[in-house]
Amino acid sequence: MNLLTALRPGLPILIGAALMLSVSMGLRQSLGVFMPALTKDIGISVSEFTLAIAVQNLAWGFLQPFAGALAVRIGYRPLMMTGALLYILGMSLLCLAQGLLGVILGAGLAIGAAMACNGSAIAMAVASRPVSPALRSTVLGIVSAAGSLGALMAAPIGQLLSQDYGWRVGVGGFVIMAMVILPAAWYAGRVDALPLPPSPLDEKDNAPDMARFALKHPPFAVMTLAYFVCGMQLVFLTTHLPSYLDLCGMDPMLSAQALGMIGGFNVLGSLFFGWAGGRYNKLLLLGGIYVLRSFGLAWYFLSVPTPENTLVFAAIMGFLWLGVAPLVTGYIGETFGLRWQAMLGGMAFMSHQLGSFMGAFGGGLVFDAMGSYNRAVQVGVLVGLLAGMVQMAFALRAELPPGQPRPA
Numbered sequence: 001m002n003l004l005t006a007l008r009p010g011l012p013i014l015i016g017a018a019l020m021l022s023v024s025m026g027l028r029q030s031l032g033v034f035m036p037a038l039t040k041d042i043g044i045s046v047s048e049f050t051l052a053i054a055v056q057n058l059a060w061g062f063l064q065p066f067a068g069a070l071a072v073r074i075g076y077r078p079l080m081m082t083g084a085l086l087y088i089l090g091m092s093l094l095c096l097a098q099g100l101l102g103v104i105l106g107a108g109l110a111i112g113a114a115m116a117c118n119g120s121a122i123a124m125a126v127a128s129r130p131v132s133p134a135l136r137s138t139v140l141g142i143v144s145a146a147g148s149l150g151a152l153m154a155a156p157i158g159q160l161l162s163q164d165y166g167w168r169v170g171v172g173g174f175v176i177m178a179m180v181i182l183p184a185a186w187y188a189g190r191v192d193a194l195p196l197p198p199s200p201l202d203e204k205d206n207a208p209d210m211a212r213f214a215l216k217h218p219p220f221a222v223m224t225l226a227y228f229v230c231g232m233q234l235v236f237l238t239t240h241l242p243s244y245l246d247l248c249g250m251d252p253m254l255s256a257q258a259l260g261m262i263g264g265f266n267v268l269g270s271l272f273f274g275w276a277g278g279r280y281n282k283l284l285l286l287g288g289i290y291v292l293r294s295f296g297l298a299w300y301f302l303s304v305p306t307p308e309n310t311l312v313f314a315a316i317m318g319f320l321w322l323g324v325a326p327l328v329t330g331y332i333g334e335t336f337g338l339r340w341q342a343m344l345g346g347m348a349f350m351s352h353q354l355g356s357f358m359g360a361f362g363g364g365l366v367f368d369a370m371g372s373y374n375r376a377v378q379v380g381v382l383v384g385l386l387a388g389m390v391q392m393a394f395a396l397r398a399e400l401p402p403g404q405p406r407p408a
Contacts, residue, residue: 010129010130010131010194012187012190013126013127013129013130013187013188013190013191013194014127014130014131014139014142014143015184015187016126016183016184016185016186016187016188016189016190017123017124017126017127017143017184017188017191018123018127018142018143018146019146019180019184020080020084020118020123020181020184020185020188021118021119021120021123021143021144021146021147021150022146022147022149022150023150023154023177023178023180023181023184024083024087024114024115024118024119024150024178024181025119025120025147025148025150026147026149026150026152026153026154026155027087027091027150027154027174027177027178028056028111028115029150029154029155030154030155030158030174031053031094031107033155033158033159033162033170034158034162034167034170034171035049037162037166037167038097038103038167041167042097042098042099042102042103043099044099044100044103048100048103049103049107050360051104051108052100052103052104052106052107052108053107053108054108054357054360054361055104055108055109055112056107056108056109056111056112056115057112057235057353057356057357058112058353058354058357059108059109059112059113059116060112060113060115060116060119060353061349061350061351061352061353061354061356062350062353063112063113063116064116064119064121064345064346064347064349064350064353065211065343065346065347065350066116066346067079067083067116067117067121067122067342067346068121068122068125068340068341068342068343068344068345068346068347069207069340069342069343069346071122071125071342071343072207072339072340072342072343075189075192076122076125076126076188076189076191076192076342077185077186077188077189077190077191077192078189079117079122080117080118080122080126080185080188080189081182081185081186081189082117083113083114083115083116083117083118083122083181083185084114084117084118084178084181084182084184084185085182086110086111086113086114086117087110087111087114087115087118087178087181088175088178088179088181088182089106089110090105090106090107090109090110090111090113090114091106091111091171091174091175091178092106092175093105093106093110094106094107094111094171095168095171095172095174095175116346118181118185120144120147120325120329120349121329121342121345121346121349122342123143123147123188124140124143124144124325124326124329124341124345125329125333125338125341125342125345126188126191127139127140127143128140128329128330128333128338128341129191129194129196129338130191130194133334134278135278136278136330136333136334137274137275137276137277137278137282137326137327137330138274138275138278139274140274140277140325140326140329140330141270141271141272141273141274141275141277141323141326142270142271142274143326144270144274144322144323144325144326145266145267145268145270145271145274145322147270147322147325148263148264148266148267148270148322149267152263152264154174154177157173157177158170158171158173158174161173196337196338196339207340207343210336210340210343210344211343211344211347214336214340214344214347215347217335218394219283219335219394219395220332220335220336220344220348222390222391222394223283223286223328223331223348223391223394224347224348224351225351225387226286226287226290226387226388226390226391227324227328227348227349227351227352227355228351228352228354228355228358228387229290229355229383229384229387230289230290230324230352230355231351231352231353231354231355231356231357231358231359232355232356232358232359232362232380232383233290233293233294233297233355233359233380233384234317234321234356234359235355235356235357235359235360236359236360236362236363236376236380237297237317237359238259238262240360240363240364240367240373240376241258241259242259244301244305244373245258245305245310247372248304248305250305250307250310251307254307254310257311257314258310258311258313258314259314261311261314261315261318262314262315262317262318262321263318264318265314265315265316265317265318265319265321266318266319266321266322268318268319269318269319269320269321269322269323270322270323270325270326272319272323273285273289273323273324273326273327274323274326277326277327277330278330281395281396282327282328282330282331282334282395283327283331283391283392283394283395284392284395284396285323285327286324286327286328286331286391286395287387287388287389287390287391287392287393287395288388288392289320289323289324289327289388290384290385290387290388290391291384291385291388291389291392292316292320292388293317293320293384293388294380294381294382294384294385294388296313296316296317296320297377297380297381297384298377298381299313300313301373301374301377328345328348329341329345332344332345332348359380362376363376366379
């Protein structure tokens with residue numbers, strides 16, 4: 001039986017989840033194309049625009065566990081449809097913004113709340129339901145890869161509309177594209193009709209009790225803390241790599257090429273680690289990703305940047321980028337069952353978003369204080385190596401929670 005045949009019964013759900021994730025991730029990742037024209041037109045600074053993006057990330061991170069818990073109570077379809085409407089509202093507010101308040105409410109709070117309902121934690125939890133445990137990790141890798149494809153379409157469309165007709169028309173195009181999330185969420189919401197596979201932990205009918213239970217499980221607690229480092233390293237890179245290359249006198253186009261290379265290798269990495277997670281220890285693979293990323297950061301920032309080694313570095317980091325998502329989600333599903341998967345994934349993701357905030361904001365503080373990124377890179381490498389090694393150590397002795405049988 002080939003993969004497509006095995007997935008056919010749940011294919012509408014999987015396509016809906018992948019499309020929802022692709023559009024929601026792609027649009028938010030492409031908002032930067034409007035920044036130069038938008039900031040000049042409505043009279044705000046670049047730092048004020050990035051403040052709105054920081055608010056978006058924090059809102060997404062802090063609301064994600066609550067959205068996951070709510071999915072247990074009301075179902076995924078109502079949650080995801082609400083998120084789709086919030087996304088359209090957020091883009092509309094940004095399109096009509098006349099000052100900083102409109103940008104923060106639209107690009108910040110509304111889209112951040114929408115991502116908590118339509119982002120990776122929810123999409124991956126939905127994609128886990130209609131497939132067998134044997135195929136689950138591979139499918140999660142495919143859905144995670146879809147999240148990288150949206151930006152490859154959204155960014156060029158937004159840039160073209162903005163250049164030809166102005167940034168408001170460009171954002172208006174994003175409003176129309178955001179409407180695609182509605183039917184995608186509707187089809188993905190068919191997952192609510194599927195029965196949950198039985199789990200010894202289903203007796204936990206209270207979200208706080210389940211959260212406390214999971215946090216008392218050392219491998220989950222370590223994985224959640226290590227996820228902080230993941231967000232810190234990656235968002236430091238996307239935020240500050242263009243500035244670093246500019247300081248080194250490199251062609252400004254190189255940073256765009258590097259970010260594009262990261263996006264392309266994201267797809268390959270997600271597919272690979274989704275496949276590998278179905279065959280090898282997921283926590284061990286996670287630790288390996290963090291260690292390899294840290295070696296990559298050390299190699300690149302200790303060498304003299306050239307166009308060639310910059311693109312090689314971007315390819316390496318891209319391959320190690322979103323591969324964490326199917327591993328984290330897959331581990332939670334097989335350890336704690338699928339009922340509370342979205343909530344527990346949201347708890348881990350909240351740690352990731354706190355790390356993202358520190359990577360962007362902390363990197364800027366270090367640069368302002370010292371005039372270089374050297375100390376920030378040193379901290380990122382050392383903390384990444386520590387997190388990776390601790391993660392790998394716990395992977396080798398990880399046990400499932402009491403009463404949960406180890407899958408065959």
